[in-house]
Amino acid sequence: MRKFIPRRQALRGPGYMFCGHSSSLSVTEELFLEAAEYGNIPEVRRMLEELPDLNINCVNYMGQSALQLAVANEHLDVTKLLLRKKDLARIGDALLLGISKGYIRIVEAILGHEAFTDSQRLTNSPGQAETHDDFFANDEDGTRFSHDITPIILASHCQEYEIVRILLMKGARIERPHDYFCQCTTCSEQQRLDSFSHSQSRINAYKGLASPAYLSLSNEDPVMAALELSNELAVLANIEKEFKNDYKKLSMQCKDFVVGLLDLCRNTEEVNAILNGDTELCKNSEASSRQSLIRLKLAIKYEVKKFVAHPNCQQQLLSIWYENLSGLRQQTTAVKILLALGVAVGLPILAFTYWIAPSSKLGKLMHGPFLKFVAHAASFMIFLCLLVLNAADRFEGTSLLPNMTAHDHPSQLFRMKTTPFTWMEILIISWIIGKIWAECKDIWIQDIREYVSEPWNLLDFGILAIFVTSFIARLMAFWHAYTAQCYVDKHYAQLSNMTLPSEIQYFQLARIDWMPSDPQLISEGLYAIAVVLSFSRIAYILPANESFGPLQISLGRTVKDIFKFLVIFITVFVAFMIGMFNLYSYYLGAKQNDAFTTVEESFKTLFWAIFGLSEVRSVVLNTDHKFIENTGYILYGVYNIIMVIVLLNMLIAMFNSSFQEIEDDADVEWKFARAKLWFSYFEHDGTLPVPFNLIPSPRSVIINVNSYFRLCLCWYFNFLCLKLYQQPCRKCVFTTQKIMNRLIKRYILKAQRDKDNDEVNEGELKEIKQDISSLRYELLERKRHNMDTLEELIGRLREVVGSLIRCYSV
Numbered sequence: 134m135r136k137f138i139p140r141r142q143a144l145r146g147p148g149y150m151f152c153g154h155s156s157s158l159s160v161t162e163e164l165f166l167e168a169a170e171y172g173n174i175p176e177v178r179r180m181l182e183e184l185p186d187l188n189i190n191c192v193n194y195m196g197q198s199a200l201q202l203a204v205a206n207e208h209l210d211v212t213k214l215l216l217r218k219k220d221l222a223r224i225g226d227a228l229l230l231g232i233s234k235g236y237i238r239i240v241e242a243i244l245g246h247e248a249f250t251d252s253q254r255l256t257n258s259p260g261q262a263e264t265h266d267d268f269f270a271n272d273e274d275g276t277r278f279s280h281d282i283t284p285i286i287l288a289s290h291c292q293e294y295e296i297v298r299i300l301l302m303k304g305a306r307i308e309r310p311h312d313y314f315c316q317c318t319t320c321s322e323q324q325r326l327d328s329f330s331h332s333q334s335r336i337n338a339y340k341g342l343a344s345p346a347y348l349s350l351s352n353e354d355p356v357m358a359a360l361e362l363s364n365e366l367a368v369l370a371n372i373e374k375e376f377k378n379d380y381k382k383l384s385m386q387c388k389d390f391v392v393g394l395l396d397l398c399r400n401t402e403e404v405n406a407i408l409n410g411d412t413e414l415c416k417n418s419e420a421s422s423r424q425s426l427i428r429l430k431l432a433i434k435y436e437v438k439k440f441v442a443h444p445n446c447q448q449q450l451l452s453i454w455y456e457n458l459s460g461l462r463q464q465t466t467a468v469k470i471l472l473a474l475g476v477a478v479g480l481p482i483l484a485f486t487y488w489i490a491p492s493s494k495l496g497k498l499m500h501g502p503f504l505k506f507v508a509h510a511a512s513f514m515i516f517l518c519l520l521v522l523n524a525a526d527r528f529e530g531t532s533l534l535p536n537m538t539a540h541d542h543p544s545q546l547f548r549m550k551t552t553p554f555t556w557m558e559i560l561i562i563s564w565i566i567g568k569i570w571a572e573c574k575d576i577w578i579q580d581i582r583e584y585v586s587e588p589w590n591l592l593d594f595g596i597l598a599i600f601v602t603s604f605i606a607r608l609m610a611f612w613h614a615y616t617a618q619c620y621v622d623k624h625y626a627q628l629s630n631m632t633l634p635s636e637i638q639y640f641q642l643a644r645i646d647w648m649p650s651d652p653q654l655i656s657e658g659l660y661a662i663a664v665v666l667s668f669s670r671i672a673y674i675l676p677a678n679e680s681f682g683p684l685q686i687s688l689g690r691t692v693k694d695i696f697k698f699l700v701i702f703i704t705v706f707v708a709f710m711i712g713m714f715n716l717y718s719y720y721l722g723a724k725q726n727d728a729f730t731t732v733e734e735s736f737k738t739l740f741w742a743i744f745g746l747s748e749v750r751s752v753v754l755n756t757d758h759k760f761i762e763n764t765g766y767i768l769y770g771v772y773n774i775i776m777v778i779v780l781l782n783m784l785i786a787m788f789n790s791s792f793q794e795i796e797d798d799a800d801v802e803w804k805f806a807r808a809k810l811w812f813s814y815f816e817h818d819g820t821l822p823v824p825f826n827l828i829p830s831p832r833s834v835i836i837n838v839n840s841y842f843r844l845c846l847c848w849y850f851n852f853l854c855l856k857l858y859q860q861p862c863r864k865c866v867f868t869t870q871k872i873m874n875r876l877i878k879r880y881i882l883k884a885q886r887d888k889d890n891d892e893v894n895e896g897e898l899k900e901i902k903q904d905i906s907s908l909r910y911e912l913l914e915r916k917r918h919n920m921d922t923l924e925e926l927i928g929r930l931r932e933v934v935g936s937l938i939r940c941y942s943v
Contacts, residue, residue: 162191169199169215172208181214189215190222200227204243207236216246224248225259225269229278232287237295244303255305258283281334283307289344290337292888294881297346306351307342310335313372336379339366343383345390345884349877353870356391356407356428363387364435388437395443397879404445406872424453426815433809434583442804454811456501476504477511484508484825491820491830502814509814510674512822516564517671520664523557535645543627548614548640552607552653565600567824572597574818588689589673592666599663606656613652614640676806683799686806690791698784705780709772710735716765717752725750729765742769743776 158166161180165187168176177199180187192198203211204227215221224246231239248254248268259269259280278287285305288296311320323331341347343362352358363384370380391407398404408429429450432440440446455462461469476483487499498504533539538547554562572593576584584590617640625631633641639648647654675685710732717729724730728738728751741747752765795802819826 158191158193162188163193165189166191166193166199166202169208169211170202170206172203172206172211174208174210174214177211177214181218189218190220198223198227200224201230204231204236204239205234207234207239209236209238209242212239213242216242221246223269225254226278228284229282229287232284232293232296233278233291235291235293235296237293237299240296241299244299249303255284255300255303256308258286279333279337281330281337285347286337286341289341289347292344292346292884294346294350294884297344297350301350307338307347309342310338313369332373332376336376339369339380339383343386345386345393345880348387348390349880353873354410355873355877356394357410357431359387359391360428360431360435360437363391363437364431367435388439391432391437392439392443393883394876394880395440395445397876397883398445401449403872403876404449406869407876408446408449410869426812429808430812433805433812436805438801438805441808442801447804447808450808450811453815454502456503457498458501458503461503473507473511476507477514480508480511480515480822481825484821487820488825488828488830500820502811505820506674506677506811506814509819509822512564512824513670513674516561516823517668519557519561519564520667523555523561536643538641538643540628543629544621544625546614546618546621546628546637546640547642548610548653549618551644552611552614554607554611562604563824563827565597565604567827568593569597569601571819571823571826578816578818589670592670596663596666596670599659599666603656603659603663606652606659610651610653610656674810676803676810679803682803682806683795686802687792687795690795691788694784694787694791698780698787702776702780705772705775706739709768710739713739713765713768713772716761716768720754720756720761723755725753725755728752739772742773743781 161184165177165180167173168180181189189200190198193202197205200212200215200221200223203215212227216224224243228240228243231243243249254268259278259282283305285297285300285307288300289307311317320331323334343366348355348359348362366380366384366387370377370384373380395404395407398407405424408426409424410427429441429446431437451462452459461472483495483499486493487496490496491500499508539550540547541550572590575590617637620637621628621633625633628641672685672688676682713729714732714735717724717735718731721727721730726748727734728747729735738747738751749769752762752769754762754765821830
């Protein structure tokens with residue numbers, strides 16, 4: 134029988150965790166710590182003066198020294214008394230504690246200590262301090278802060294603007310973390326020793342960098358710094374998935390900081406300073422030197438939607454949009470539509486006028502963003518009309534049936550009548566060539582990565598590629614037919630009752646007898662796809678209208694949802710398609726129909742089953758193989774349940790979620806999309822729409838020659854003139870910096886005012902009680918001092934009275 138062994142009782146009593154530190158304290162040290170904690174200035178002063186052997190670095194059960202207790206309870210005078218002593222330890226911990234509490238005067242007092250004569254004290258974190266150094270607590274439980282926290286990082290975390298300013302004046306800075314994929318020795322070693330601590334230190338550094346206090350006080354251009362940092366944090370959110378929410382929150386914090394600065398602008402000059410940076414350049418610019426709006430470009434690129442949709446930003450964009458047409462801004466929609474129709478009708482005349490006189494009044498109007506948009510939209514609508522008119526002869530049905538042929542003269546081959554390009558198709562080709570030239574210019578001006586990142590550019594590229602492929606296939610069909618026609622013209626006078634070679638006879642066949650891979654058939658199929666995609670391009674201009682803009686945004690979000698859904702859809706679809714094919718591939722001709730007997734039939738049956746166009750008899754066999762038939766019934770039923778009931782409803786739920794998300798913030802989404810549309814017409818290039826851009830204007834020729842000549846001169850003089858040309862105006866930089874400083878001061882004052890308006894919390898009540906307790910000790914000390922003075926005066930009075938009495942008696 135197994136002997137019962139009683140369970141060993143724990144030897145730890147209540148509060149065993151805190152027995153280590155206090156057991157070594159003497160009574161004097163306990164009184165010293167208590168006096169420092171409660172702000173008993175007289176007692177602390179007395180003990181420091183009368184007890185030379187007192188251990189001023191003793192700690193209580195929580196591992197807190199007298200300096201830390203004084204700082205934690207905001208006893209400035211006690212802190213100053215302790216800082217006078219030599220060999221004082223844990224000054225760094227006391228500084229971090231004072232920063233976390235927001236005690237500015239105590240922080241200033243600690244920073245005045247001789248230990249901070251070394252500037253490295255402010256840049257090194259507790260983890261970077263030497264192990265034998267007692268500036269920070271080296272034991273695990275001695276400090277309440279992470280070992281990678283520096284004073285400037287902590288002050289930035291706590292949004293202490295004044296403390297951040299003091300630390301920056303003393304040379305403290307937050308070092309930007311290395312790239313996530315950095316393979317340097319330091320990063321590799323930290324990653325190897327403790328990957329979690331390495332990631333936490335990166336997050337803490339980014340929290341400090343993204344702090345409004347640090348952004349506003351440490352950067353000459355806080356707007357640009359905040360925009361760049363927000364994008365960097367957004368990229369890290371997609372890389373470090375485990376800390377995605379933290380990085381996204383910091384990225385949003387940077388965006389809110391920029392929006393807050395824009396919200397404090399009071400005039401156009403200040404708005405320009407944020408959006409553009411060079412206010413003087415904006416004032417003195419000519420018509421050809423429109424505002425660069427560098428920061429706004431970045432905001433659009435990084436999708437800072439609240440910044441772009443801000444009323445101050447939108448008003449500035451609206452003034453640029455109606456450049457040289459300020460009166461049109463107040464006109465009704467009907468007037469604007471009439472103007473658009475007028476531009477569409479007179480587009481050739483307007484284009485010719487701008488071509489010969491771009492600096493004229495009408496040329497400047499054409500150069501404005503609004504008329505440029507109208508001209509390009511009108512050109513695109515004309516292109517769509519050409520696509521419609523190209524099929525106008527077949528609206529009521531074609532007279533040439535698929536089994537018929539036709540000839541203009543006896544020796545003409547039938548394909549020579551169908552393959553040549555019509556004049557309408559030649560006009561369409563001219564539009565396509567003009568659009569290709571415009572896209573090439575966009576790729577040249579933009580970076581190729583920026584061009585590819587825009588979905589509309591990819592759509593344009595796809596449309597043009599399909600059109601070009603279609604026309605090339607059509608040209609190949611015409612060339613083959615023309616070669617055959619040349620052979621006929623050389624050897625035959627007429628084709629009636631003539632036996633032609635097979636390769637020539639093919640071009641006499643009716644459409645119904647053409648090969649499936651005939652270039653003309655391929656051309657017509659690709660052309661039909663390109664026409665459909667061309668009409669979908671209308672969605673690009675919809676954000677210009679407030680009613681259609683949100684719908685277009687929702688449609689774009691829906692397309693993204695479809696691509697996400699396709700991953701699951703294709704997986705399920707392919708699984709059932711292959712499974713049903715394996716089940717019925719042996720029963721070709723033994724079923725009521727050919728469904729699932731081939732891969733093609735399996736695909737068709739399952740695809741149309743989604744829309745309810747497939748029949749149940751698709752799984753029925755003509756033989757008595759019930760197991761195979763029942764298995765087919767089950768698989769087909771499960772497929773319909775998964776596809777129709779589960780996946781399609783999930784897709785609908787995704788659509789509803791995306792639409793509701795857009796609808797909840799419809800105004801911001803629409804204004805952001807409209808700003809992107811407007812911005813594409815703010816550039817100086819591309820004034821003439823397609824196809825008028827194919828003819829180079831004299832102005833563009835002069836500009837290109839001038840640029841080439843300047844580039845040659847710069848190369849000849851070792852790029853000296855290029856450097857001088859790129860130097861910014863000092864007056865512009867000074868004015869911009871002055872305005873930015875003004876906005877930063879407003880932002881800081883607003884932040885401090887908001888902080889002062891917060892309700893009094895429990896911690897502040899505790900601080901008030903501690904101040905009262907400290908005042909009590911001061912009053913008691915003053916009373917004791919007054920009593921001693923009074924006793925001394927009474928003693929002196931007694932001596933004087935006694936001496937007078939003795940003199941009188943004598």
